[in-house]
Amino acid sequence: MNFDFSSEDRMIQEQVRRFLSEQSPLSRHRSVMEGQSLQASEVWRGLADLGLQGTAIPEAYGGVGAGYLPLCLVAQELGGVLAAVPFSSSVYLATEAITCFGSTEQKExxxxxxxxxxWVGTLAVSEGPQAPSPTNLTVTRSGNTVSGKKLVVPHGLVADFAIVLVASDAGTDLVLAGLEGVECSAVEIVDPTIAAATIDFAQTHCESLGEPGDGWAMLETVQHRAAVLYAFEQIGGAEQALNMAVAYAKERFAFGRPIGSFQSLKHMMADMYVALKLAESNAYYAAWALQNHASDLHLAAATARVSATQAFQLCARDNIQVHGGMGFTWAFDCHLFYRRSNYLALALGGLNEWENKLVDALPSAVA
Amino acid sequence: MxxxxxxxxxxxxxxxxxxxxxxxxxxxxxxxxxxxxxxxxxxxxxxxxxxxxxxxxxxxxxxxxxxxxxxxxxxxxxxxxxxxxxxxxxxxxxxxxxxxxxxxxxxxxxxxxxxxxxxxxxxxxxxxxxxIWCQLFSEPHGGSDLAGLRTKAIKDGDTWVINGQKIWTSGAQHSDYGILITRTDPDVAKHRGLTMFFLDMKSEGVDIRPIKQANGDSGFNEVFFDNVRIPDAQRLGEVGDGWKVALTTLMNERLAIGGSIATGFPEIQALVSELVLASGPASGDQAVRSKLADWYAKSAGLKNTGARAISALSKGEIPGPENSIGKLVAGGMMQDIAKFAVDLQGLGGLVTDPAIARSQAQIQAMLMRSPAVRIEGGTDQILRNIIAERVLGLPEDMRADKGIAFSQIPTSQDAGAG
Missing domain, CATH: 1.10.540.10 (Acyl-CoA dehydrogenase/oxidase, N-terminal domain)
Structure with missing residues (x-):
């Protein structure tokens, strides 16, 4: 037994941290948020130069084949700087879906x-204000074409292709569709740095991923695996939000003393730390479960997801509170974390959905 | 990994x-x-x-x-x-x-x-x-403010003479020996005038009185010292170094308690799996499921945090103040779980007779014991202070007892409050 990452994994993390601290400061995130570019494409290229998009992709398919443990730590670093790159959609979702369910030809x-x-890939699931279910999908497939509108496709504005959840004669399918020539329009969401799109498929050419009819089950598999990686992004974000709060509380004086010496604020930050620590430990276990095909992967992933969502939401929210009025200004960075925490909380379905998945995966009670 | x-x-x-x-x-x-x-x-x-x-x-x-x-x-x-x-x-x-x-x-x-x-x-x-051993630390005037303790030890030749009172001493009534922290110098700052000993609990002048607790049990005691003599050979650490010695004990306390801490999760899961509510099986109720998920995530988080601490220990690292989270999370959670579990059962959930209540009235024992978990071995508030100051590095609170001799520190008597 050994419950920590190896020094090799930590070295990769350190390398990514150095790269991001130089190339992806929050000011870069802000320029994307304020519309100066769709994404930080030079950061994306820099990550590619380090081979990071292919961290877990087998060498036979052009990746590094280093597995999921280092990828988890990469995710944590990306989460900490709120990197404005399509890494989550392309690597955690599209890559995972093709790795798990693609034919050899598709993988190649x-x-x-x-x-x-x-290439940047994404997953197009959501269709509107209502959470998707196997029975309410309006995007449909007919033979080799897909039609209908997907609302809020993360990184849809920069993606080359999408894996689309569709209703079909077989029930639900996942299909691969190239986005060239397809109508993609920007949609404003709480986090403007994820290049969210509305995609209007109009008899767009598509091909099956996996077996027709298995769409929903495949989606669940992909989401559970991605949940582990998203959890590490959330932890990275939570950690930075807590660091910001602590740093501010040490330097900001009121009533003649640093505000961090007041117990009401100390206890708030202690609770942020506790939430972060629990989430981190659950994510560690889930990382191991993902890498080792553990039989309790679904439970581990759902647990990591619930804890990480709770931790990032709490830390981002209370970071603003510690900063007081300044924390609610556009100029301070607190809202960047708040925005991202809300995006990540919903990127794979909300907390309530994951609580249900967790309970479904619990082994029966020992009465 | x-x-x-x-x-x-x-x-x-x-x-x-x-x-x-x-x-x-x-x-x-x-x-x-x-x-x-x-x-x-x-x-x-x-x-x-x-x-x-x-x-x-x-x-x-x-x-x-x-x-x-x-x-x-x-x-x-x-x-x-x-x-x-x-x-x-x-x-x-x-x-x-x-x-x-x-x-x-x-x-x-x-x-x-x-x-x-x-x-x-x-x-x-x-x-x-x-x-069996016990730990004689807390006093009526020194609980959360442990270093404010008043039990006196005065040197007399090769022995020390102890007078004063301890409280909340778990298991003192069954104990053969105990470790005891005392004040040996009231004229220096409070953390500096303390000294640690171990003693025979059967010594003359030791009087142990069990405390009847809010839950009806008597796990804790008051222990009175009336001219109890302890040989100097039973001193632990240097004279005046008692605080440092106590920190060794307390750090291990958090590890001992944190490592195997009960949260109440298996108990609530078992209850939910068999209970039927007016709306149907409790396991299908959305509010119940949401809480169950939250509690499972927390208890798994504690278990996995403990596993990480063990790994660190295996590599020769010393357990740090971050282990304070165990009891902080488990105590509050246990109290929430017990309250919720009783709620789900209606008035019958209040029955404490082990012969009638489910699982030998375990949930009811939890309900009545959990307030103590949030106090003993460091209150929730003290633990949050420890995390804030020693893990996050936040500045200390303003303190009225800072830098002055113990004997000059204001007390409730000075305030006329008894």
Whole structure:
């Protein structure tokens, strides 16, 4: 037994941290937020130069084949700087879906280009204000074409292709569709740095991913695996939000003393730390479960997801509170974390949905 | 990273399991399963006698305090082996409650500060359960403000004369020995005038009075000292270094308590799986499911945090203040769980008779014991201060007792409040 990452994994993390601290400061995130560019494309290319998009992709398909443990730590670092790159959609979702369910021919066609960062993929699931379910999908497939509107496709504005959840004669399917020539329009969401799109498919050419009819089950598998990686992004964000709060509380004086010496604020930050620590430990276990195909992966992933969502939401929210009025200004960075925490909380379905998945995965009670 | 056993760990686990199967008091398994939350249920048998018997059996075969060096009654096992052992010991570990303070807190302090001779004399009997130890720290005027304690020790030749009062001393009524923190110099700042000793609890002038607690039990005691004499050879650490010695004890306390802490999760999960509400099975109720998920995530988080602490320990790192989160999370959670569990059962949920209530009234014991968990061994508030100041590095609160002699610190009498 050994419950920590190896020094090799930590070295990769350190390398990514150095790169991001130089190339992806919050000011870069802000320029994306304020519309100066769709994404931080030079950061995306820099990550590709380090081979990071292909961290877990097998060498046979152009990746590094280093597995999921280092990828988890990469996610944590990206989460900490709120990197404005399509890493989560392309690596945690699209790459995972193709790795798990693609045919050999599809893997050969897609994975090398995903590994090199030349292609960006995304997953198109959501269709509107209502959470998607196997029975309420309006985007449909007919033979080799897909039609209908997906609302809020993360990184849809910069993606080369999408894996689309559709209703079909077989029930639900996942299909691969190239986005060239497809109508993609920007949609404003709480976090403006994820290049969210409305995609209007109009008899767009598509091909099956996996077996028709298995769409919903495949989606669940992909989401559970991605949940582990998203959890590490959330932890990275939570950690930075807590660091910001602590740093501010040490330097800001009121009533003749640093505000961090007041117990009401100390206890708030202690609770942020506790939430973060629990989430981190659950994410560690889930990382191991993901890497080792553990039989309790679904439970571990749902647990990591619930804890990480709770931790980032709490830390981002109370970071603003510690900053007081300044924390509610556009100029301070607190809202960047608050925005991102809300995006990540919903990116794979909300907390309530994951609480249900967790309870479904619990082994029966020992009465 | 590897959450599975290595071949050597597998072998260790099998050896432990086989020994437990052959030697454990299986006749106690059923009543013990309803134990916890301040009560050790052993059916018709005496809990202390059964605890001592199991501890002795383990000690004779080298399965007591396995992480301790062999010469002190242990097995010289690794931290990981210790975790494996407690997983395998399972329900029978509930018999160990009587020894937790002695083995988990007094022993590490003795190992760090007692003479070799004293270690060889006392530790093996502590390991084997033949002698029970308690920890005499808190006082009526020194709980959260532990360093505000007033029990006096005055040097008289080769002995020290102790006068004063301790309170909340768990298990003092069953104890043979105790470690005791006293004030030896009231004219220096409060943390600097303290000295630690160990003493025979049967010494003349020691008066132990059990406290009847809010839950009706009497696990805690008041202990009065009236001219009790302690040989100087029983001093732990230097005169005036008592605070430093106490921190050793308290750090181990958080590890001892945090490592195997009860949260109430298995109990609420069991209840939910069998309860039927007006709306249908409790397990299908959305509000119930949401809480269950939250509590599971927290208890898994504690378990995995504990596992990380063990890994750090295995690599020779010292347990730090971050382990304070265990009791902080578990205490509040246990109280929430008990309240919710009782709610789900309606008025019948208030029945405390073990013969009538489900699972020998375990939930009800939890309800009535949980307030203490949030206070003992550091209140929720003190633990948050520790995390804020010692982990996050936030500045200390403004303190009225900073930098002045203990004897000059204002008290409630000065404020006319009695």
């Amino acid at each position: 066609r897609y994975l090398p280009k995903l590994a090199s960062g030349e | 590897d959450f599975t056993d290595t071949p050597a760990e597998t072998e260790f686990r099998q050896t432990a399991r086989a020994w437990i199967q052959d030697n454990a008091p299986t006749y106690l398994a059923a009543p013990l399963s309803g134990s916890g939350f301040g009560s050790t249920r052993t059916g018709d048998f005496d809990p202390i006698a059964e605890a001592k018997k199991w501890q002795k059996t383990k000690a004779e075969a080298g399965w007591a305090c396995i992480q301790w060096p062999k010469e002190y009654g242990g097995r010289g096992a690794t931290p990981i082996e210790s975790v494996i052992w407690s997983q395998e010991e399972g329900v029978y570990s509930k018999l160990s409650g009587t020894f937790i303070i002695g083995q988990g807190m007094c022993a590490p302090t003795m190992m760090a500060y007692a003479s070799e001779e004293a270690k060889l004399r006392y530790l093996p009997k502590l390991a084997s359960g033949e002698e």
